[in-house]
Amino acid sequence: MHDVGKYTPAFQARLTGSAKRVDHSTAGAKIAIGRYGSTLARLLAFSIAAHDHDDEVLEPIYIGRRFRNDTERLEKQFEMYAPMTYSRKVS
Numbered sequence: 001m002h003d004v005g006k007y008t009p010a011f012q013a014r015l016t017g018s019a020k021r022v023d024h025s026t027a028g029a030k031i032a033i034g035r036y037g038s039t040l041a042r043l044l045a046f047s048i049a050a051h052d053h054d055d056e057v058l059e060p061i062y063i064g065r066r067f068r069n070d071t072e073r074l075e076k077q078f079e080m081y082a083p084m085t086y087s088r089k090v091s
Contacts, residue, residue, distance in 0.1 A: 003024065005023065028048045
């Protein structure tokens, strides 16, 4: 639900080269509130809406700037999280 805004014409234009920033999180947040209308839905909506803003804050901490694309983001995440997932040998 959090990426439903990526189906808008403005976001699709971004995928084909437009440099214009597009808010794609608000649409999913609005759907959550409209569909579920409860306190839980509001918490879900806030989480959806905040998701991309968190990226804007955290990415510069990871590499000193925003990631260029999802590939760069995923490569860095695998680099950081892979050491945390190694299993110990079981004797």
